[in-house]
Amino acid sequence: MNFSDILTMRHELMLTLLALVVLIIDLNLHNRDKHLIIPITLSLFFIHTLVGFLPVDKSVLFGGMYRTNSLLVMMKNILNVGVLIILLQSVTWLKKEENREKISEYFILLFSTLIGMNFMISSGDFLMFYLGLELATIPVAALAAYTHHNTKSAEAGIKLLLSSALSSGILLFGISLIYGSTGSIYYDTVMELYQNSPMQVMAFIFFFTGMAFKISLVPFHLWTADVYEGAPINVTSYLSVISKGAAAFILIIVMFTVFNKLAPIYNHILYLISVLTMTIGNLFALRQKNMKRFLAFSSIAQAGFILLGILGGNILGMTSVIYFVLVYIFSNLGAFGVVSAIQTVTGKESMDDYDGLYATNPKLSLLMMLALFSLAGIPPVAGFFGKFFLFASAASAGYYWLVFIAVLNATVSLYYYLLVVKAMFINKNETPLAYFKSDLATRTGLILSGLGIFILGFWSQIYEIINSLSFGIIH
Amino acid sequence: MNILNLFIVIPILTVVGIVLTKDLKQSRLVSAIGMGVQMILSFILVYLYLKERATGNTAAMLFTYDALWFPTLNIHYSLGVDGISVAMIALTGIVVFAGIFASWKVTYLPREFFISLIILASGVFGFFISVDLFTMFLFYELAVIPMYLLIGIWGSGPKEYSAMKLTLMLMAGSAMLMVGILGIYFFSSPDHTHLTFNLLEISKIRIPIQMQRFLFQFTFIGFGILGALFPFHTWSPDGHASAPTAVSMLHAGVLMKLGGYGAFRVAIFLMPEAAHEQAWIFLILTSVSVVYGAFSAAVQNDLKYINAYSSVSHCGLVLFAVLMMNQTAMNGAIVQMISHGLMTALFFALIGMIYGRTHTRIIQEMGGLMKVIPFLGVVYVIAGLASLGLPGFSGFVAEMIIFTGAFQHVDVFHRVITIVAASSIVITAVYILRVVGLLLMGPIKNDHFLHLDDAKWYERISTITLVLAITAIGVAPFWLTNMINFSLAPIVEKLSAIQITSLF
Numbered sequence: 011m012n013f014s015d016i017l018t019m020r021h022e023l024m025l026t027l028l029a030l031v032v033l034i035i036d037l038n039l040h041n042r043d044k045h046l047i048i049p050i051t052l053s054l055f056f057i058h059t060l061v062g063f064l065p066v067d068k069s070v071l072f073g074g075m076y077r078t079n080s081l082l083v084m085m086k087n088i089l090n091v092g093v094l095i096i097l098l099q100s101v102t103w104l105k106k107e108e109n110r111e112k113i114s115e116y117f118i119l120l121f122s123t124l125i126g127m128n129f130m131i132s133s134g135d136f137l138m139f140y141l142g143l144e145l146a147t148i149p150v151a152a153l154a155a156y157t158h159h160n161t162k163s164a165e166a167g168i169k170l171l172l173s174s175a176l177s178s179g180i181l182l183f184g185i186s187l188i189y190g191s192t193g194s195i196y197y198d199t200v201m202e203l204y205q206n207s208p209m210q211v212m213a214f215i216f217f218f219t220g221m222a223f224k225i226s227l228v229p230f231h232l233w234t235a236d237v238y239e240g241a242p243i244n245v246t247s248y249l250s251v252i253s254k255g256a257a258a259f260i261l262i263i264v265m266f267t268v269f270n271k272l273a274p275i276y277n278h279i280l281y282l283i284s285v286l287t288m289t290i291g292n293l294f295a296l297r298q299k300n301m302k303r304f305l306a307f308s309s310i311a312q313a314g315f316i317l318l319g320i321l322g323g324n325i326l327g328m329t330s331v332i333y334f335v336l337v338y339i340f341s342n343l344g345a346f347g348v349v350s351a352i353q354t355v356t357g358k359e360s361m362d363d364y365d366g367l368y369a370t371n372p373k374l375s376l377l378m379m380l381a382l383f384s385l386a387g388i389p390p391v392a393g394f395f396g397k398f399f400l401f402a403s404a405a406s407a408g409y410y411w412l413v414f415i416a417v418l419n420a421t422v423s424l425y426y427y428l429l430v431v432k433a434m435f436i437n438k439n440e441t442p443l444a445y446f447k448s449d450l451a452t453r454t455g456l457i458l459s460g461l462g463i464f465i466l467g468f469w470s471q472i473y474e475i476i477n478s479l480s481f482g483i484i485h
Numbered sequence: 486m487n488i489l490n491l492f493i494v495i496p497i498l499t500v501v502g503i504v505l506t507k508d509l510k511q512s513r514l515v516s517a518i519g520m521g522v523q524m525i526l527s528f529i530l531v532y533l534y535l536k537e538r539a540t541g542n543t544a545a546m547l548f549t550y551d552a553l554w555f556p557t558l559n560i561h562y563s564l565g566v567d568g569i570s571v572a573m574i575a576l577t578g579i580v581v582f583a584g585i586f587a588s589w590k591v592t593y594l595p596r597e598f599f600i601s602l603i604i605l606a607s608g609v610f611g612f613f614i615s616v617d618l619f620t621m622f623l624f625y626e627l628a629v630i631p632m633y634l635l636i637g638i639w640g641s642g643p644k645e646y647s648a649m650k651l652t653l654m655l656m657a658g659s660a661m662l663m664v665g666i667l668g669i670y671f672f673s674s675p676d677h678t679h680l681t682f683n684l685l686e687i688s689k690i691r692i693p694i695q696m697q698r699f700l701f702q703f704t705f706i707g708f709g710i711l712g713a714l715f716p717f718h719t720w721s722p723d724g725h726a727s728a729p730t731a732v733s734m735l736h737a738g739v740l741m742k743l744g745g746y747g748a749f750r751v752a753i754f755l756m757p758e759a760a761h762e763q764a765w766i767f768l769i770l771t772s773v774s775v776v777y778g779a780f781s782a783a784v785q786n787d788l789k790y791i792n793a794y795s796s797v798s799h800c801g802l803v804l805f806a807v808l809m810m811n812q813t814a815m816n817g818a819i820v821q822m823i824s825h826g827l828m829t830a831l832f833f834a835l836i837g838m839i840y841g842r843t844h845t846r847i848i849q850e851m852g853g854l855m856k857v858i859p860f861l862g863v864v865y866v867i868a869g870l871a872s873l874g875l876p877g878f879s880g881f882v883a884e885m886i887i888f889t890g891a892f893q894h895v896d897v898f899h900r901v902i903t904i905v906a907a908s909s910i911v912i913t914a915v916y917i918l919r920v921v922g923l924l925l926m927g928p929i930k931n932d933h934f935l936h937l938d939d940a941k942w943y944e945r946i947s948t949i950t951l952v953l954a955i956t957a958i959g960v961a962p963f964w965l966t967n968m969i970n971f972s973l974a975p976i977v978e979k980l981s982a983i984q985i986t987s988l989f
Binding site for chain 2 (some may be wrong): 056127268326329383389390394398400401402405406410413414417418420421424425431433436470473474477
């Protein structure tokens with residue numbers, strides 16, 4: 011490896027270095043100074059995020075196992091920005107007395123999963139893909155069980171671990187069938203050799219099922235709500251935003267390259283799963299009273315929308331998916347940030363506790379409203395543009411009825427998002443949550459996501475940049 | 486700077502101004518100034534428009550402004566107005582201005598109230614000046630969503646239920662619109678290379694007839710829901726009854742016109758063949774709206790419900806006239822939109838003022854109000870007479886033109902349906918006179934009512950503005966109809982050039 015290769019792999023290498031640095035600092039710090047890890051790690055990660063934006067050349071390493079280009083780097087950067095906001099939002103929580111000894115664990119585990127996702131995005135063959143996937147999954151299970159003295163958190167960890175193990179097994183079985191039928195695990199070779207024989211279709215279905223677990227598509231979503239509810243709130247937001255975003259990125263790349271000849275077949279599957287995911291996610295979200303469960307089900311419904319872009323199958327589709335994930339990261343982190351801020355300070359996380367919030371905490375309520383409107387796809391915030399482009403890509407492939415079902419689902423989702431708005435703005439409450447002032451880090455995190463929600467939609471440049479890098483299925 | 490951009494910039498500045506204010510007095514002052522400027526600006530626009538036309542400019546859209554927004558999808562931020570939209574903008578300017586004065590005494594969260602109200606108004610203004618379907622849709626949704634907060638927070642009665650019902654039904658409408666607009670977009674170029682959202686460019690090509698048949702229903706019903714098309718009108722009575730005064734004014738006066746305007750500008754203009762084919766279905770539905778709305782209004786006891794159902798009836802008449810698709814009737818549709826917008830805003834303002842004094846909206850509990858609050862009483866009678874179509878007021882002009890136009894169709898179906906719809910004139914007279922009789926005449930039923938104050942100065946500003954506008958149109962309708970006719974002519978020409986394949 012020479013220097014330029016190191017620069018090529020900078021996302022992964024720097025993160026590994028970062029994790030090691032955190033570990034070393036932790037070893038050398040006295041117990042009462044552990045909180046110093048937080049500012050050091052945050053600033054280092056901030057630098058890492060900035061360095062990530064340096065331009066990169068298209069290149070291939072390790073004989074095709076690892077590849078990179080501007081599109082992949084952009085995906086990694088999107089994830090980095092999301093992680094940065096999550097880190098900012100978790101500062102207050104990490105500073106709590108009970109977490110003091112485990113601060114470095116949080117960072118190291120989180121960075122490990124991020125490394126895994128980066129490898130997954132950059133993978134050039136199924137081996138690297140699987141390595142990345144496992145690296146991205148197992149530490150998350152540990153993170154979900156971070157507050158293991160809490161039964162629910164421990165339960166979340168074990169549930170996530172078991173269901174990931176199962177889904178990884180299914181996925182691996184799919185990969186082995188792919189290898190068995192084509193004799194290769196390299197994406198390029200597999201792409202050329204794929205013939206749509208029944209075994210290959212089956213291989214694809216196993217592979218897709220494994221991925222569907224990760225993105226929590228219906229009917230593979232059953233782990234989601236319990237894990238989201240049990241895990242600490244910041245881990246939940248990491249799971250629902252970063253994990254899901256990364257999985258969506260991988261899925262669209264693999265679907266558009268490796269399995270592109272299967273498009274006529276998998277479109278039927280995607281159509282059905284998309285409708286199921288949106289509808290069932292929405293129907294379950296309607297009745298949730300716990301904010302974390304509520305956001306969990308809403309994020310299941312959101313995953314259904316992502317499939318619309320994949321169904322589009324063209325450049326527009328890919329652009330829309332990436333853009334939607336970007337917008338979704340900011341909107342969901344806005345919502346999660348508010349829930350997290352309130353939960354950390356007051357310990358409340360039920361929707362009823364939000365009654366009359368506007369009277370005491372107007373800024374948090376406004377941000378929450380904007381974030382929820384963005385999730386529902388209401389203009390002028392970014393979510394509207396994200397959804398519109400996804401619908402446009404599905405319509406460009408002629409799926410008008412699917413678009414109609416999707417927009418109706420967006421209307422249903424508006425109902426439950428409005429329930430939260432109603433709680434905050436309309437419902438009367440004798441004893442609303444008291445006014446509190448969040449600390450600097452939380453506020454920065456919230457402001458960042460708020461800015462993203464506002465600016466991303468109007469700033470068409472971002473969409474154009476993504477579009478210039480995207481590709482579609484070539485028939 | 487293009488004058489049309491100001492219609493977006495001024496509301497934004499006003500909102501920023503309100504954010505900086507501290508209390509009710511300051512925020513209502515800022516809103517009144519902002520929307521006053523906006524109203525004057527809309528009059529200036531009318532003047533400039535007429536001046537430009539007088540110099541012989543025959544372009545379809547004037548004062549156009551165009552900026553590329555999303556190049557890959559060819560989405561533009563594209564503005565322009567013709568005679569029809571100029572008239573609608575003037576209407577919006579007047580109603581919003583009157584609405585601000587009608588909500589002079591909002592004490593609960595005043596800043597938030599005025600901000601939501603102005604966001605709503607800017608959505609409406611944006612909708613009328615858009616030439617690009619994407620921005621049009623964006624502004625449409627922007628106008629709908631503040632309604633939830635406005636009704637939910639400041640409303641009365643079952644406000645949460647009404648707000649949710651209204652928002653969800655209108656959003657379901659926009660779901661249909663979304664499909665329609667995307668479909669139009671992907672067939673906006675015969676060779677699929679230069680797709681566009683631009684209304685004028687799309688109107689030059691012919692969308693394949695199979696697609697038109699599919700998309701027309703989506704688009705027309707989508708806009709129709711906002712225009713209270715039967716059986717999708719049920720949000721309207723509940724929504725109007727629960728909304729605070731200014732919101733009812735704006736909503737019935739202006740927002741519902743988005744439905745009529747959109748149905749005409751997007752659905753019929755861009756898909757004329759399908760419009761001809763399917764008009765009969767919607768003609769039946771709209772005539773049901775017209776008659777059913779009027780009958781419902783005749784049996785209600787709540788003033789707001791009476792007026793809400795009368796809005797269903799009158800807005801049904803707009804869609805009815807639009808579907809007649811000839812010059813006279815369509816002209817009538819636009820005049821009716823403006824006339825009803827002013828009239829119903831006046832009604833809702835008056836109802837709000839009366840309710841603020843008597844604390845009831847049930848007509849049986851009131852009576853003889855003419856004796857104690859003569860100013861409001863007289864204005865109420867004026868609004869009522871305008872609504873039932875007395876010559877000299879705008880309502881007469883609109884209905885006259887509509888039914889003349891509708892009767893120009895010689896076939897039996899159109900004749901019958903016109904007669905059915907025209908019967909609403911009689912029913913309208915029944916419910917208007919019933920209310921006037923019970924509310925204003927007769928003995929005073931409640932001693933508490935003996936000491937009511939008549940209209941305050943801000944209430945007078947609100948009502949007089951609207952009465953003036955109604956009378957102006959009633960006395961001198963020609964400059965309005967001329968302005969509309971000029972822009973309508975090319976559209977009707979396009980419609981009549983089509984081989985008619987209607988069932989009837």
